[in-house]
Amino acid sequence: MTRTSPGPAGVWFITPGHSPDRFPIAHGCGADVVLVDLEDSVPAEAKAQARRNASGFFSAPAQTRSLRGVRISSPTTRDGILDLVTVGECPTRPDVVLVSKVESARDIEVVAGALDTPSYSPYLYALVETPRAVQELPSIVRAGRIAGVGFGTADYAAATGSSKGWEAMLHARSALVTSAAAAGIPAVDSPFYDLGDVDGLRREAERVRDLGFAGKCCVHPDQLPAVTGVFTPAxxxxxxxxxxxxxxxxxxxxxxxxxxxxxxxxxxxxxxxxxxxxxxxxxxxxxx
Known part of the structure; x- marks a missing residue:
């Protein structure tokens, strides 16, 4: 498959697909990339509705220059297959597709095969969330259509039995940015989940920036100013x-x-x- 140019970095914002009342906030937040989530933030019983809502998220009138994207479930799961069908059938399609729980280059190739057409080829990002994915990073980042990688602390901590603290996540983060840099693609860091700790968010954003991450994801509008400030050169x-x-x-x-x-x-x-x-x-x- 043809190699994709590096994808967007900076500040990403993600909103759950089953809550369309939140879509206007995402579209007006000014993040570099705004994503509608079809994966973990959506309860199982609401996933079908989230898929139906996705088309409206992509086709809403533009309020900012943000790229629009979607986080889909792993293509090795039933939900992931249904997510791919949904994206492929949307009249307006996303600029970015974040593929959850990628563990091999083949996962990215499957998504590219399902979505690519002569007139459409979105930026594909591999979300690294498991120990196996960290082990397979050298091959994942060489997938022909990969445009970037993301890191998921919550699932990685659950898989390893560790905390989500800085020291516990340092090895995986270091491996991720090293592999991404070797492949010439950006790495975007996980959200910070303590919504009330703005100072902690800023410290973590500074640390991942200094480690080599090109951006960080936010899950609440109140997080955007701190992360934007960190990833905007003074x-x-x-x-x-x-x-x-x-x-x-x-x-x-x-x-x-x-x-x-x-x-x-x-x-x-x-x-x-x-x-x-x-x-x-x-x-x-x-x-x-």
Whole structure:
């Protein structure tokens, strides 16, 4: 299958598919990606209704420049198969498909085979939530149609019997960002589930950003400002990056000193990447 370009990163927002009264909040929240969920946040008895609601989520009038997406159940399950049929039959289809509980590259290939047409090929993200998925990351991130990966702390903690704390999740997160970087695709972190702990949310968002994650998912509108602030480069960072790039260009690629620090090609690449993220956030309508 043809390799997909890297998909969107930044701030993601997910809302349950069986609660259409919440859809306008998602559409107006300004996140980079807004997802309707057909998986874990939807009770079993409400999944059929969530699938019926999905078409309205994708076709609602645009309020922001957010990409629209869906989280589907594993394609190895009955619910996942029904989710794929629903997405494939929607008059307006999602930009992003987040595939739950991916454990092999084949899972992504199955979804691509079910959804791709000559005129439609969504960004496919593999949601890594199990120990087996972490073990299989080197092959998962090389799937021909994969555009990015996500991490699910709740299911991973349940599978390993661990807590969802930082230390318990550090190995899996590190493996995820390492494999994603090697494949040239973004990694988006799990939601933070303590809705009342804004400081904890901000600390975790800063930690995953520093670890190499390109974005983080939110499950409540009140979480968006903190996560957006963390993943939006500060004005000082943007100014420093401009200085590094300008100095490097003037030096013709040679190692130079900028504000007392030696700057070589890796620092220049990082500065260019930061400027690209800042530009993307500006286009999205968010300023540093």
């Amino acid at each position: 004005a000082e960072e943007v100014a420093a990056a401009h200085a590094i790039v300008a100095a490097a260009e003037q030096a013709g690629g040679r190692i130079v000193r900028v504000n007392g620090q030696m700057v070589g090609p890796p620092m220049v690449r990082a500065a260019r990447a930061l400027l690209a993220r800042a530009q993307a956030r500006t286009v999205q309508g968010v300023t540093a």
